[in-house]
Amino acid sequence: MRDIAVVSFAQSPCVAANRRDDMAGFLLPVIRDAVQQAGIDRDQIDFFASGSHDFFEGRTFAYIESLDAVGAWPPISESHVEMDAAWAFHEAWAWLQLGQGDIALVYGIGRGSLPRDLDQVLPAQLDPYYLAPLRPHRHALAGLQARALLDAGRTSEQQLAEVVSRSLAAAVANPAAQKSGAFSVAELMAAPYVASPLREHDVAPCGDAAAVVVLAAGDTARRLADRPAWVRAIDHRMDTHYPGSRDLTRAESARIAGARAAELAGFAGYDVDVAELHVQYSHQEMILADALGLTGALINLSGGPLAGNPMTATGLIRIGEAAAQILDGRAGRTLAHATNGPALQQNLVCLMSTDPA
């Protein structure tokens, strides 16, 4: 295996709706920022990988527009995943492992604000026979998951509000956060339900933003960053799709991805200082903390997705935030998690460290 590290991370502030810029418009300054931090020129990048959804744009191959910000002449090597850009990060890591180049740039673009009604769009991710025709409300499957967790006695509505209160307070220090502030648990619990037992603040607020991570291998990484965030392991697993076919109170695929990543990395969730979890709903934090064995880690110091959720960039931002903890010298070992699909169906775990091995 080659030693591969994150050498820089940049993101644009998450906003509820960006109607001023097209994809390339709001990606370009973020690419510039990440590339400048790494001290390289764009033409030194060997591979580009990105993640975004056509569904938000309402047209096919929508991401092609973003290539205007990448600069695709002379021809470049690039790839795109129709999912969270954390999976593009995994592809870029694998591409570098194959030894085809030394520097890769990964970007994610969230444009979830574009559809007038996400309830019309998000069911498109569900199976076309048994779920999508019923057009469940966008938070319905998460609501079922949260209720199952409450019924099992594993959490309470008060504990959910505590997760939100802590996340939004942490987000005050994060200039990219869409939502932040001091909210008391009592104040939060007075809010109405959107899909009981979930309230609006239990839901990661959909917004628009772009994020960029630069990866480099071996000595190149050592040259581009003082403290590279070495990717010690990355793994992703997928559960069955139908919500009635799995135990919604557990994220078995996250557990397996975490265990496999720990085997590769030589350290596990209980060894990390900081974890960034892709919680799309407040109740998912405890499901993931259980599945990943996060007994000692500080979780979502950035505020996490409950403070801003540019869908399809949100997972990559978790990797970026967890890497930034190492790049800035604030942590020694970190864990990043990303999810895709309904109610934590797919889960990716990335373990990073100040040491390459």
Place this chain on the structure above:
Amino acid sequence: MTSLSAPYTVEFPFDRTVGPKVGTFLAGLREARLFGVRAPGGRVLCPAVEFDPETAEETGELVELAGEGTVVSWTWVSTREGDPLPHDFAWALVAIDGTDGSFFHAVDVGGDPGRMSTGMRVRVRWREVRVGEIGDIGCFEPVPV
């Protein structure tokens, strides 16, 4: 500043062949009959699937079910245009009697969330006009005590 906008309809304008298990399940709905499918080890799964989500083995015979069950989880939502019910309702997972796992659909309690609870008994309410789709089940309703 205003942005350009245009109408857009999310649709899936294709015909598909759904295969022997899903196809029989959907054809059963048209006749107001609910089928599960037998998985390896004897478990029955409803709705019917071609492959067991636990073992990935091919499933076996179809098994007719009574269409009653127990709510194992639910979430209360506001009704929208095109929803199965004209008033607020619950989306729920219903453990159909005689099956493993649970079935996702709406539950009608007349718009009163106070009547919803985990463990409540419900039964299928069929649509009058049925076409062989999951929506042939209009919703579930409480079993009268």
